[in-house]
Amino acid sequence: MANEDQFKKVISHAKEYGYVFQSSEIYDGLSAVYDYAQNGVELKKNIRDYWWKAMVQMHDNIVGLDAAIFMHPTTWKASGHVDAFSDPLIDNKDSKKRYRADVLVEDYCAKIEAKIEKEVKKAEKRFGEAFNKQEFVSTNGRVVGYQEKIDSILKRLGQSLEKEDLADVKALIEELEIADPLTGSRNWTDVKQFNLMFGTKLGASAESAMDLYLRPETAQGIFVNFLNVQKTGRMKIPFGIAQTGKAFRNEIVARQFIFRMREFEQMEMQFFIKPGTQKEWFEHWKETRMKWHLSLGMGEDNYRFHDHEKLAHYADAATDIEFKFPFGFKELEGIHSRTDFDLKQHEEFSGKKLQYFDHEDNASYTPYVLETSIGLDRMFLAVFSNALVEEELENNTTRTVLKLPAVLAPIKAAILPLVKKDGLPEVAQKIVEDLKWDFNVTYDEKDAVGRRYRRQDANGTPFCITVDHDTLEDNTVTIRHRDTMEQKRVKIEDLKDIIKAEVDVKHWLQKM
């Protein structure tokens, strides 16, 4: 499937199978706002739990927090978001469409990258088993040329943004002859900065109302609670505070489905460390987070690190874990060495000390912070788009299957009576009653069993359990595996252990 087709398929499959709906669809929707439906909410919860377990439960020096979305407005002055949380935007004078200038340039680079991929695929075909991708991309003249072009464009973009040289960003767009993707027009305005925070009001009357912001990141809720948690939890540095929750950004170019939303959920962890140790912790968390991703078995080649040229106002080092989405490699998670910027700023703006007394050194200091920050919705899209495949079967038919990691699948097993009579539904219902204490399971008796298998495949259910007439004789059922389609006869009493062996979080996280 071509990438664009694959992406369209992902969006329509997410709707058809009750994963993601456009918000307020009956009113024609709200741009870049989405609702998670009956299966989506389970998948999202399972991803969140998988993260929480790895980050909080498995670390005795990391604890959780659930801070409010509303925060005192000075928080955002201190954090730098009021002054510096903006994107460079550019308007097309002909189409009147608004774009993020940096995204236009990045999309241009993604097109060159697609050419590299094409060359690699061609060479793979030509050389067969002997093909060495690493060697090919570092020696093939055309590919090296493409890569150099990408590197030089992104370097210039990074430097111009860093220096706030918006005139040069426009010059770059013009030099690359980037056109409006919708109309092909190259009639651009100057590049301007646009603050991404949503404002709102707190209070009953217009005169006394206080201007607030919807938080654009969950991290600040952790910083302002740093000392509360450290003292009440008697935490010793190094320690972390983790939190999941909604964040809001008035994205200029909100598109690509749930990749860039205006209301989304983050899973963030701030790790408080001794100043001077940030480099080693940066490496530690890069490695740990990548292992978490790889534990889900979504393919090593689908991930890469991208170190930042342009650092955010608070960071002394930063990298993205990028994932290969249907529209190319894009940021999935950020790992930032945030120095003592945030705590120092909050100390200054609040007038309260946010320091740690180190008993070993007999001294107080403002801790440095290492942050890991992943978008839950973006992780959902990574998992979902990677899982959706169309398979050619031996009998020349195809099947659509959602190969979700079993630990994340919304429904772990479907229980199917072969026919709707002879007491089979009753036995199947009894199995549902037993299994539902441990797993999310479903009962399905409609249509021929083959069609029910296909429906569950497309829904991502790892196991189908079929109750037939033999079940009445010997208490055995057929268990069918979604990915291999292999069927086995097993005892009803063994079902729980068989399912658990594949869906248990421990089984997956132990791969880290």
Ligand code: GAP
């Ligand atoms: N506290 C640091 C922070 O917020 P970020 O790189 O701006 O850093 C972290 O965001 C992660 O949040 C990103 O890697 C991405 O997964 C997710 N994210 C950011 N903006 C998003 C949006 N508009 N829609 C969906 N996810 C988003």
